[in-house]
Amino acid sequence: xxxxxxxxxxxxxxxxxxxxxxxxxxxxxxxxxxxxxxxxxxxxxxxxxxxxxxxxxxxxxxxxxxxxxxxxxxxxxxxxxxxxxxxxxxxxxxxxxxxxxxxxxxxxxxxxxx
Amino acid sequence: xxxxxxxxxxxxxxxxxxxxxxxxxxxxxxxxxxxxxxxxxxxxxxxxxxxxxxxxxxxxxxxxxxxxxxxxxxxxxxxxxxxxxxxxxxxxxxxxxxxxxxxxxxxxxxxxxxx
Numbered sequence: 001x002x003x004x005x006x007x008x009x010x011x012x013x014x015x016x017x018x019x020x021x022x023x024x025x026x027x028x029x030x031x032x033x034x035x036x037x038x039x040x041x042x043x044x045x046x047x048x049x050x051x052x053x054x055x056x057x058x059x060x061x062x063x064x065x066x067x068x069x070x071x072x073x074x075x076x077x078x079x080x081x082x083x084x085x086x087x088x089x090x091x092x093x094x095x096x097x098x099x100x101x102x103x104x105x106x107x108x109x110x111x112x113x114x
Numbered sequence: 115x116x117x118x119x120x121x122x123x124x125x126x127x128x129x130x131x132x133x134x135x136x137x138x139x140x141x142x143x144x145x146x147x148x149x150x151x152x153x154x155x156x157x158x159x160x161x162x163x164x165x166x167x168x169x170x171x172x173x174x175x176x177x178x179x180x181x182x183x184x185x186x187x188x189x190x191x192x193x194x195x196x197x198x199x200x201x202x203x204x205x206x207x208x209x210x211x212x213x214x215x216x217x218x219x220x221x222x223x224x225x226x227x228x229x
Binding site: 033035037042043044045046047050091093095100101102104105106107 | 115145147151155156157158159162172204206208216217218219220221222223225
């Protein structure tokens with residue numbers, strides 16, 4: 001069963017607007033972590049934001065915030081004030097337990113229009 | 115966050131040959147991971163490499179095809195053996211290091227093309 005689902009293969013957003021990238025997950029563990037990464041065309045994986053399952057507040061990192069809805073098992077990434085440099089693939093990932101491998105979703109390709 | 119480098123950054127190889135990819139971290143880390151990203155696909159874990167023990171491989175990956183070394187806490191290598199065009203991928207190493215939740219950071223990747 002797929003554990004991480006990103007239902008938006010591609011998204012467009014106007015420069016300076018906000019955009020939400022969807023991610024749902026499936027786990028029976030009580031302790032888990034959720035990650036978002038950005039992958040530009042160069043191929044590197046850039047860590048953006050982390051949310052732990054026991055964190056009561058939504059994680060924020062600059063223009064990135066994670067809308068964590070535990071009961072719905074969703075961890076959507078919100079990018080505020082989009083910039084042209086935000087155009088890239090975005091991957092949601094989950095780690096079960098305290099440490100170890102990440103399971104990735106299929107990714108969402110974001111295109112920011114000027 | 116950890117600074118991770120990989121060598122080579124890219125390579126074009128002939129079918130049947132082998133390539134060894136190096137991953138160097140600027141600090142000591144317990145766990146290192148090797149992922150594969152096939153063209154247009156997401157990332158899939160190949161194996162977890164802990165210093166002083168054999169690597170743990172994921173389903174579908176075997177040591178004979180992807181031997182891994184982890185001689186110390188800052189370095190690891192992944193070899194892609196007897197390559198075929200299906201091995202054309204980006205190979206990425208990653209490490210866990212974080213204050214908040216053991217964030218996982220990735221190296222820049224090795225882009226491999228097999229002809």
